[in-house]
Amino acid sequence: MTDNKISLKNITINPNSEIIYSSSVGLGGDSDEIRILLFNKRLISSNDNFEIINESNTQIIMNKKTAIKLKELLEDYFEE
Numbered sequence: 001m002t003d004n005k006i007s008l009k010n011i012t013i014n015p016n017s018e019i020i021y022s023s024s025v026g027l028g029g030d031s032d033e034i035r036i037l038l039f040n041k042r043l044i045s046s047n048d049n050f051e052i053i054n055e056s057n058t059q060i061i062m063n064k065k066t067a068i069k070l071k072e073l074l075e076d077y078f079e080e
Contacts, residue, residue: 022052034067036060 026037038058044051062070 029067032063034062034064036062 022041022043024039024041026035026039028035028037036059038060040055040057041052042055044053
């Protein structure tokens with residue numbers, strides 16, 4: 001088996017493609033509210049490099065009552 005390297009100059013990602021996404025989730029909050037942060041990223045080709053750009057981020061903000069309900073739902077889910 002050989003270790004052939006591919007030049008990035010030969011690879012281009014079509015900006016209209018619907019592939020190569022990544023997502024991440026963050027959690028935060030304070031005594032009044034809980035936040036769930038959702039980040040969507042996209043891999044693009046830029047000149048001779050690949051770059052990851054933030055395509056969108058969404059914040060879901062919950063009050064304590066809703067956060068407690070979510071906690072109960074998750075506990076029930078993991079008990080099964």
